[in-house]
Amino acid sequence: MIEYAFSYADLEYFLLILVRVSCFVFIAPFFSMTNTPRNVRIGLSICVAVILYNTVPQVEVTYNTLIGYFIVVLKEAVTGLLIGFAANLCTTIVSFAGHIADMEMGLSMASLMDPTTKESATITGIYYNYMVLLMLMISGMHRYLLKALAETYILIPVNGMIFNSDRLLSSMIGFMANYILIGFRICLPIFAVMIILNAVLGILAKVSPQLNMFAVGIQMKVLVGLGVLFLTTAMLPGAANFVFEQMKRMIVSFVEAMR
Helix, strand or coil: CCCCCCCHHHHHHHHHHHHHHHHHHHHCCCCCCCCCCHHHHHHHHHHHHHHHHHHCCCCCCCCCCHHHHHHHHHHHHHHHHHHHHHHHHHHHHHHHHHHHHHHHHCCCCCCEEECCCCEEECHHHHHHHHHHHHHHHHCCHHHHHHHHHHHHHHHCCCCCCCCCHHHHHHHHHHHHHHHHHHHHHHHHHHHHHHHHHHHHHHHHHHHCCCCCHHHHHHHHHHHHHHHHHHHHHHHHHHHHHHHHHHHHHHHHHHHHCCC
């Protein structure tokens, strides 16, 4: 028979850890996907919270009233949400790259519902999203995220979050610059080939005005775009590496903005 005794203070401290972990799992990439069962996410949050409770050095949390404890809970929830949001932002880069590629190929109107995000997405965006997410999982993104969450308790202890709006705003501005840069790097082969194809079609339209280059161009763009898309699949590990590095920078910058 196992006997384990704990006080109300220990329970309250464990619940504070559980709040940050569960909010992080709720919004972090891969863990927050809708095809991940809720029971799995709840069980993962409880298991991670139990491990962190037994390993992270405890700090004294002072509050006097129920409202004070609610404020501490709110601070832990915001901390977990911001850390997960920083990681989740970087996964939207591939969707942006896919949207640009589909606009160039003429597939922007062929959008469909992504079951993982419940948002309208283009064909190439979903292809990039799943391929890059798969490569991130192979490279250990889920282990890095859980390790980063555990290390935040050393940098930002329980009830130690100090919201710095200026540093957070500068992090978001820096991310937007990298967002556009990395997105165009991913779709650059398709973008460059489509520019060359448009130039060739324009020359052919001047040379042979009797040909309907509009009807020919639509089919050629789709065929050439799909060909370049599959030929550049070998470049996706490099794109996944760009996204992973940006994810690390964003998590570090968000954590520094809350210290």
